[in-house]
Amino acid sequence: MSELLVKNAYVIDPINRIDGEVMDIAVRDGRIVEDVGPKATVIDAEGCLTLPGGVDSHTHVCGTKVNFGRYMSPEDMRAGREARRGVKHATSGYSVPTTYANSYRYAVMGYTTLLEGAMAPLEARHTHEEFSATPLQDMMANTLFDGNWGVMNAIRDGDQDRVAEIVGWTLSAVKGFGIKLTNPGGTEAWGFGKNLTCINDEVPNFGVTPIEIIQAMIRACETLRLPHSVHLHCNNLGNPGNYACTLGTFNQIPDLNEKRQTLYATHVQFHSYGGSDWKTFCSKAEPVAYTVNNRPQIVIDMGQVMFGKTTTMTADGPMEFNLYRLHHDKWSNHDVELETGSGIIPVFYRRKNLVNSIMWAIGLELALLVKNPWQCMLTTDNPNGAPFVKYPEIIALLMSKKYRDAEFATVHPDTGSKVVLPALDRELDWNEIAVMTRAGQAKALGITGIGKGHLGLGAEADIAIYPIRVGEVDPAQEYGKVIDAFSRTKYTIKRGRPVTRDGEILVHGENTTIWVDPKMGPGHDIGHDAEFVKMFDRYYSVRMSNYPVQDEYLKRSLRMETEAVF
Amino acid sequence: MRITLSMRERKNPYIPIEAEKIVPSILMKGTDVTVYEGNKVRRLADLFEIVVEGEAASADEVEVVLRGDTSRVKRVGEYMDGGRITIEGDIGMHCGNFMSAGTIEVRGNAAGWFARELRGGTVICRGNTGHYCAAGYRGEKKGMAGGKVEVFGDAGDFAAEHLSGGEVIIHGNCGDMPGAEMRGGTLTIGGDCARPCGNMKAGTCTVLGTVTGMVPTFERTGETVGPDGRTFTAFVGDIANRGKGRLFIRDFQYLE
Numbered sequence: 173m174s175e176l177l178v179k180n181a182y183v184i185d186p187i188n189r190i191d192g193e194v195m196d197i198a199v200r201d202g203r204i205v206e207d208v209g210p211k212a213t214v215i216d217a218e219g220c221l222t223l224p225g226g227v228d229s230h231t232h233v234c235g236t237k238v239n240f241g242r243y244m245s246p247e248d249m250r251a252g253r254e255a256r257r258g259v260k261h262a263t264s265g266y267s268v269p270t271t272y273a274n275s276y277r278y279a280v281m282g283y284t285t286l287l288e289g290a291m292a293p294l295e296a297r298h299t300h301e302e303f304s305a306t307p308l309q310d311m312m313a314n315t316l317f318d319g320n321w322g323v324m325n326a327i328r329d330g331d332q333d334r335v336a337e338i339v340g341w342t343l344s345a346v347k348g349f350g351i352k353l354t355n356p357g358g359t360e361a362w363g364f365g366k367n368l369t370c371i372n373d374e375v376p377n378f379g380v381t382p383i384e385i386i387q388a389m390i391r392a393c394e395t396l397r398l399p400h401s402v403h404l405h406c407n408n409l410g411n412p413g414n415y416a417c418t419l420g421t422f423n424q425i426p427d428l429n430e431k432r433q434t435l436y437a438t439h440v441q442f443h444s445y446g447g448s449d450w451k452t453f454c455s456k457a458e459p460v461a462y463t464v465n466n467r468p469q470i471v472i473d474m475g476q477v478m479f480g481k482t483t484t485m486t487a488d489g490p491m492e493f494n495l496y497r498l499h500h501d502k503w504s505n506h507d508v509e510l511e512t513g514s515g516i517i518p519v520f521y522r523r524k525n526l527v528n529s530i531m532w533a534i535g536l537e538l539a540l541l542v543k544n545p546w547q548c549m550l551t552t553d554n555p556n557g558a559p560f561v562k563y564p565e566i567i568a569l570l571m572s573k574k575y576r577d578a579e580f581a582t583v584h585p586d587t588g589s590k591v592v593l594p595a596l597d598r599e600l601d602w603n604e605i606a607v608m609t610r611a612g613q614a615k616a617l618g619i620t621g622i623g624k625g626h627l628g629l630g631a632e633a634d635i636a637i638y639p640i641r642v643g644e645v646d647p648a649q650e651y652g653k654v655i656d657a658f659s660r661t662k663y664t665i666k667r668g669r670p671v672t673r674d675g676e677i678l679v680h681g682e683n684t685t686i687w688v689d690p691k692m693g694p695g696h697d698i699g700h701d702a703e704f705v706k707m708f709d710r711y712y713s714v715r716m717s718n719y720p721v722q723d724e725y726l727k728r729s730l731r732m733e734t735e736a737v738f
Numbered sequence: 739m740r741i742t743l744s745m746r747e748r749k750n751p752y753i754p755i756e757a758e759k760i761v762p763s764i765l766m767k768g769t770d771v772t773v774y775e776g777n778k779v780r781r782l783a784d785l786f787e788i789v790v791e792g793e794a795a796s797a798d799e800v801e802v803v804l805r806g807d808t809s810r811v812k813r814v815g816e817y818m819d820g821g822r823i824t825i826e827g828d829i830g831m832h833c834g835n836f837m838s839a840g841t842i843e844v845r846g847n848a849a850g851w852f853a854r855e856l857r858g859g860t861v862i863c864r865g866n867t868g869h870y871c872a873a874g875y876r877g878e879k880k881g882m883a884g885g886k887v888e889v890f891g892d893a894g895d896f897a898a899e900h901l902s903g904g905e906v907i908i909h910g911n912c913g914d915m916p917g918a919e920m921r922g923g924t925l926t927i928g929g930d931c932a933r934p935c936g937n938m939k940a941g942t943c944t945v946l947g948t949v950t951g952m953v954p955t956f957e958r959t960g961e962t963v964g965p966d967g968r969t970f971t972a973f974v975g976d977i978a979n980r981g982k983g984r985l986f987i988r989d990f991q992y993l994e
Contacts, residue, residue, distance in 0.1 A: 247877035501879075 175200050175212035176668050178635060181222035182642055184602055186611040187626035191603050192642060194219060199633040202667035206629065215670065217637045220662055223606050224627050225284030225634025227613040230403070230438050230473050231554040232485055233274045234288050234302035234311070236295040237506070237514045241268035241483045241555075244502055245518050248483065260677040267482040267518075267555040271305040277561055279308040279672050282636025282661040285624055287617060288313040289403070289438065289553070290354060290487050292508040294714070296346035300685065300725040307681040308664075308671050310624075310730075312617070314403050315348030316487050316512040317389060319360030322698075322707060324378040327388045333738055336392035337698040340690035340736060343396075345720035347687040347729070350400035350617075351393050354487035355407050356385040359513040362490040370408055370417040371424075382407050383424055390435065394428045396690040397734040399618025401429065401471075403436045406443045409491045415456035418443040419463055427469035432618055439475025439553040440464075441535040453527055454590040455534045461541030464548070471616045472542065473549035476535030476566050477528065478558030479521045486556065489513040510711055521558070526590075529583035533591040539570055540596045545607040546615065564658035567609070570600045571647040571654055599648050619686065622730065633668035636661050684728045690736050739794030741765050743786040745806025754830060755785060758813040762800035762821025762840065797821040797840070804829070809849070815842050818859065831868070834861045837885065850894065851875075856904060858885040866891035866910065874900030874919075882906070882923065898925045901941060914951075917943045920983055938976045938983035949990040956985055964988070 176199040183190050183197070198208040232238050242249070242265065251266035252273055263273035278286065286306075291299045291313040303311040317323055317339060326334035339351060357375035358368040364376050371383040386404060393402050406421050408414040418440065425435045437443070446456035464470050486492060489505050492515025496503035504516040521528040535557065542548040550567065554560040568575050573596075580587070580594060588594060600608075614625020623632035640657035647654045664672040671679050698704050699716070708716045723729070743760070756774040759782070764771060769788050772779050782788065794800045797820035804814065809828035816835040825833075828846035834853040842853075843862045850868035853861040854875055861872075871893040874881025881900030892910035899915070902922040911929035920938040927934070930947035935956070944964065956975035964970040964986060973985040 245877055247875070247879075250875075250878075 174202075174668060175208040176633070176665070177208055177212045177214045178222065178637070178665070179214060179216050180219050181217035181637065182219050183222045183627060184606045185224060185627045186603055186607045187224075187615065187620060188628045190627070197222070197627060197633075197635065199665075199668040202633055202669075203623065204627055204629055204631045204633050215637070215663055215665075217662070219641050221602065221638040221640050221642050221657070223282065223636050223638070224610045224614075224625050224631070225636050225664070225666065226278075226282045227285040227610045227617065227619075227625050228278070228283055228551065228554070228560065229287050229436070229549055229613040229617050230289045230551045231286055231560060232289055232556070233286060233554070234271060234306060235291055235299035235313070237290070237485045237487075237516060238268060239298065239302070240504055240506070241485050241516050242270075244504055244516060245483055248518075258677070259680040267559045268485075271302050272307070275306045275308045276672075276677050279664050279666070279677065280660055280675050281561070281563060281658065282638065282664050283309060284634035284636070284664065284666050285310045285614070285619070286312070287349065290314060290316050290352050291346070291348060292316050292487070292512050292514070293342050293346045293348070294508050294511055294712075294719075296348070296721050297725060300347060300721055303683065303685050304725070304727050306683055308666060308677075308683070310684045310686060312349035312686045313347075314350045314352035314400075315343055315346060316352050316354060316508075317342070318352070318354045318356045318358070318385070318487060319363070319510075319512050321378075321510045321711070322704060323389070324357070324360070324375065324380050324385065327380045327384050328378060332388060332391060333395075333696070334698070335388045336395040336736065336738070337692060337696050337701075338704070339389070339392045340396050340692050340696075341698045343398075343687075344689045347685065347721050347726060349686060349688055350398055350403055351389055352403045352405070352487075353386060353389060354405040354512065355409060355491065356382040356389075356404075358382070358407055359487060359489050362493075363507055363513060367490040368407055371421055383421065386421065387424065387426070390426065390428065394434070395738060396736045398688055398690065399621075399732055399734070400616070401433050401436050403438060405438045405486070405488060409442050409486075409488055410445070410495070412445050412447040412449055412453045415444050415446055415460055418460055422460075422463045422467060422470055425467065425469055427467075429469075433471040433547075433616060434469040435471070436616055437470060437472045439551070439556065440472040440538055441475040441477060441531065441557065442553075444534050444538065450527060453530060455530055455537060455592060457534045457537035457541055458592060461538055465543050468547070471547050471549065471612075472538065473551040473553070474535045474539050474566075475551060475553040475557050476539075476562075477521055477531040478552065478562040478565065479523050479528065479532065480558065481518070481520050482555045482558055483516065483518045484556045485514065485516040487512045487514045489515040491515065492517055495519070509713060523583050526584040526586050529587040530590050532583065533580075533587060533593040536569055536576065537591065537593050537596065539600075539608070540598045545600070545604040546612045548608060549613050549616065550605070550608040561659075563609070564655045567605055567658050568647070568651040568654045571605065572649070572651040573597055573599055574648060575651040602642055602647075622686070622732070633665060635663070635665040637663040637665075682728055684730045685726045686730045686732065687726070688732045688734060690734045692736050693738070696736065696738060739766060739800045740791045740803065741769065741800065742789040742791075742803045742805065743782070744789075745786055745804075745808055745811075746784075748785070751807055752810060755811045756813055757811050758816040760802060760804070760811070760814045760823070761816065761818045762802055762823065763797035763819055765802060766794050766797060766800045766821075809846075815840075818842070828865070837861065847891070852889075853882065853885075853887045856882040856885040856887060860886045861888070863889045863891065867893045867897075869894035869896055869913070870899060871897045871908070872901065872906045873898060880921070881919075892929070898923075901925060911947065917941070935983060935985050936976060937979045937981070938985070939979055939981040940983050942984045942986070944970070944986045946988055949987050952987075952990040952992045954992060962986060
């Protein structure tokens, strides 16, 4: 029995409506409890800002495409080198670091739970293997269904139950957490040398449109009672004028769930572009944010772009090909049979580049224009917009108009006529930041019930203590202190055990992989469906019996069981 | 100030030594530094006999002399920013990495990655060098950006790969693919080589000897008179990379 007492913590815990109360937090066996005995280990938080452990609901840190980013960019491994020390492994890399580097850097920033945004089902084993080498965070993986042949055929046949059956079977086979749609239909079309411009184009050979895929998957998600909603990367990413496509998608999302959103739209910054070409390119964050404000069923994440070097990686193969034609740098493209694809290129976002400057502004505009912080998550779509180590700077940008103005003065001089950012006076407060970086993310993922994202009784004791006293710092003026504080916690506590202290790694932990196992009930087992088995035998390069990920791949696993209601 | 490092007898002379601390600006502050021998940390004095003569106010007044069997000593002169290093014998890999100023002279042969990603200064090798002399490194698009590299013997494959500035002179022969991915600077090869300047974007390469396996994506633009007064064939390319590099060659043979 291990006991821990965090004393004098200045707690902000939005889920339990605690906004700045100095209190003690008692922990027994990894859970938060009423009180502990006198022998408990004591950590004095000295009135420092104390939040639930950070949750990143959209990041790319593990899996085949992340690993391919590592292959492709050996020069990236020259940055971020640190020698082995104590329990800490040697690390290297900046935008696509080693798994240990990812884990340590997230832990030092106070993050304890991560969601890998895109796992190709066929390549799930690799993702789970890398999860087991990510010691300090609990991991989840959203599973890609954007070009799934079985799903698209079922949608064309109008068989909604079958869609849910395939999704449920696949999630449970590959130990996935939720549904991810990346440019639905588009990547499959790209496999045949085409792309889809928006939600009403037909996927060649399948006779379905992206909006049909999106709606069918949303209904399947609710049928299966999944904790998280559909995680959507809209069509037509990164192209001027694509905000119309984004709005078209948002406007057709039904409201099907009372407890959480029905749609989680990812990196909306990349989908809020106006203009008709790169010369007339401008921000359309306003109409997009307006739509989100009027649709409580939608939660977005920013996908903030920060200047500097990074690597973009997405299952959206055609988009990466377009980017490659723009940059003429390295490029990788990959097709996952019957399921999805991916593309990877390194990029450099420059301040002196007008398009990059506008992209930087749009992310911030979205976060400031969406009124309800529970509807907008703070992410960079790591590493697509920027590596996650930039989060503290983004927090400071959102909290300080002064910092935004100072940064705005350094970007391309024409940016002012293309964006609304300079006109936005809103400065987020500590509570809103806590929502956007942990409480809101946990709620959107549907994991508050298992004790994530809050510090209430019975919650998992994931606690981040930042070396900053809220009352003594004015974030609007002293933004440098905010950046420093969020860059390095005083303590990060994972399951009741301090894992970092002042940036130093204290333990070699073991994470929990959280996955969802929908119970389908009799008559809905697609694994014995003759047609499905035939499709598998005929087109897949693996046998159906070899497809599911064995339990040995998950060292510590937390299975969330749901009951599907057809 | 003159710092002489004489290699002591080693039980196993094949174990490499990682000696990025052998740089004038570090040694002038004291020679009590550590280096790696294989996976063991060693004091410099354990491996070398150290003699320090005179004093120096800045790195530029320091000369470091390496004696003995230094063919396994790696990364000598890495990030060097002034002064002089003289190596009386052979030197190991990565000598003069990222150097920005000063002079390195190798009287013997140098191993691979000699003067990689040089930024400035002068690096001279009196003998032969290994592969990737004056080149870039894995994945990086810009290799050597400035300074001067002169090799009096032969160089291995991929000499001056990714060259983007500065001057490289190889008096002997080069191996395969010298000047691949070149994007600036000048490369002069005194002897023969094979397949030079593939995918070059800009810069100038002159081959005074014979080129075998000439890359077919270079456009012949005429003849010119070279530095030695004899005629050269001039090329522009690499067309496959929309490049505008210039290539001057005495004799060349395309692959049959």
